Amino acid sequence: MTVGAERLREALRGVVEALGLKVTDIWLERPREESHGDLATNLAMKLAPQLRRKPRDVAQEIIDRLALPPGVVTRVEIAGPGFINFWLATGAVADALRQVMAAGVAWGRSDAGGGRPVNVEFVSANPTGPLHVGHARQAVLGDALASLLESTGWRVTREFYYNDAGQQIANLVQSVQARIHQLKGRAAEIPAGGYHGEYIRDLAQGYLATHPEDPEASDLDAVRRFAVSELRQEQDRDLQALGVKFDVYSLETSLYTAGEVERTVNRLVAAGHAYDQDGALWLRTTDFGDDKDRVMRKSPDKGGEYTYFVPDVAYHVTKWERGFTRAINIHGADHHGTITRVRVGLQALEMGIPAGYPEYVLHQMVTVVKGGQELKISKRAGSYLTLRDLVDEVGADAVRYFFLMRKSDSHLVFDVDLATKQSEENPVYYVQYAHTRMAGIFRTAGLDPATMTGAEADLTTLREPEEQELIKRLGEFPGVVAKAAETLEPHRVVAYLEQLATAVNRWYHEHRVVGAPPELERGRLVLARGAQMVLANGLHLLGVTAPERM
RNA sequence: GCGCCCGUAGCUCAGGUGGACAGAGCAACGGCCUUCUAAGCCGUGGGUCGGAGGUUCGAAUCCUCCCGGGCGCACCA
Structure with missing residues (x-):
C-alpha cells in the first residue's frame, strides 16, 4: 500500500x-x-x-x-x-506515518492467506553427509518464504523430507563399513558411488565406540541407524546455527512402513493408468502430458523395487491428506525434471488434487569463490564447503542476507572474502547500520522507543523532503511484503530494505532529531521510531537480526 | 536432439504480467566528521539491456530465430 x-x-x-x-x-x-x-x-x-x-x-x-x-x-x-x-498533500503523508505507528510490529502484515494452511518443504537433504552451501541457499530461501507467507495470513508448516531409503543410503552404509574395516587394519574399498569425506571416518569411529558388540560392523542395519541418526543430528545443528527450524520432519522409510507407498500404487492401478510391460509396472503418465511413461516398479531382474518416483507421489498424497490444500516445494534447479512426474502422478490418482499441485520454487546453483578461486562442491570427493563452514566464517546474518539478495533462478556467486569482510563493502551492514542509528537516537534522547505511539506529536511538522520521502517509503512496506509473498520472491524485500536504509541514512545525515525545536523533535522521534520498526520488521522477515549497536 | 533457467555498467546483480531519459551495490575518481556511531552522506565517469527480425503509439520487458553459459532428459536417487 x-x-x-x-x-x-x-x-x-x-x-x-x-x-x-x-x-x-x-x-x-x-x-x-x-x-x-x-x-x-x-x-x-x-x-x-x-x-x-x-x-x-x-x-x-x-x-x-x-x-x-x-x-x-x-x-x-x-x-x-x-x-x-x-x-x-503533507497531511496525507503524515497520515501514513500515523498508520505505521498504529500498526507497530504488525506493519507489513496483511491477510491474503485468510488463515489457510500451506506446507513449505525445503532443504530435504539426504542424510548422507553434512549440508553444503547449496542447501544453505535453500534453507534460507525456504525459511524466508515461509515467513513471508506467515506475514500475509497463511498458516505455514515448515517441512523437511528425508530420503532415508534407497541406493544412496546403501552407499553410505557401505562406505562407513569400509572405513570401519580399515580402522581394524583390514583392506577395504569405498564402493563405487560411495562417500569419501572425512566425516565417514568419524562415523566409523563413532560406531565402534558405541557398538562394542559389533566390532566387525556386520550388522548393516545398526550401522545405517547409527549413521543416519548422527548425520540428521548434525544437519539439524547446522540448520539451527543458521536460525532455520522445521515444524515437521517426514521420512521416506516411514512411507513404506506405514503402507503409503503400497497404497498409492494400488490407487494408481485402480484408477486404470497402470500397465505391465517387460516385467515392470508402468504408469501411463503420457495420459497427463508427460513426454514418456514412467516405471513404478522395476522388473524382477532389475531388483523389483519401486522407483523413487512412487514414494515421491505417495509423500505428496500425505501432504494433501493432511489438509494442505497448498504446498510449495523448494528445490535445486537440477530437480526440475521431477516436477512433471510428481504432478502427473497425483493427477493419475484422480482424487481431486489440482493440476498445479504442488507449487515449485527452483533455485540455481551456488558457486563459492574464495581468494578469487572457485571452490568445487563434491560431496563424494569429500572436499567441499559446508553450510557450517560458511556460517562459522561469515555469520548467520551475512549468509542469510547474501542468499536472499538474488532472485532464486539466478546463479549465485558467493564471494566468501566479501562476505567475510566486516566492512562497508558488505551490504548486510548497510541496512543493519541504519537500524542501529535509529536506536542510537533513542539512547541519546534517553527514551524507550517501545513507548512511542505516534500520538505524541503533530506529524505535519515533518515537512523536509527527506522526511516526506522516508515516510512514503515506510508506507510502501506492506505492499512490498504482499508482492514478495505472492510471487514467492524474498529478494524484493532485500531490495526494499536497501532503499529504505538509503532514505533513513539521508534523513539522518541531513537533520538532527535530538536538539531540534521541541515540537519538531517530537515529530522526528516518531519518525525515527517508525523507521526503526520497519527496518526491524523487514530484517526479521528475512531472519536477519536488527542490532541496537554495532 | 528435446525441455527448463540465465545472458543488463569493469565485477555481482535488480528492473521482466510493455510505459515517461535503463537502476543499485562494489570497484575508479573528487568532496564532507567540534553535533544522535563516517559500517555514513554528496558528486563524477561508466551500458549497442547477447545478436537479428516481428507485434505496438511505446519493447530490457511480449513472439520467432540464432549465439553463448548452466541444468535436466534411466527399470539412478
Missing part, C-alpha cells in the same frame, strides 16, 4: 465506471522520476483505444471527473504521452 494510493485508486475506478468502461486493474504507482509526482497512472493511455480518442484528451476528462477526497492531492498534471501525475 503506497501512501494515498487506495483512496486515489477508488476515485479513478469511479471515473472508469462513470464512463461506462471496464478496466480490471488500475496501474497506480510511484514514478521512478521524482519530478513526475508521488503517484502516476497510465489509465488514460489504457482507455484511449476503447474511446478512440487521444490519450491526453482522455486524461483531461478523467481529471475533470475525478472526485477526490479533500486534503489528499495537492496537484495533478498530464505528462508525456498521457500519464496523469499526482502530488500528495
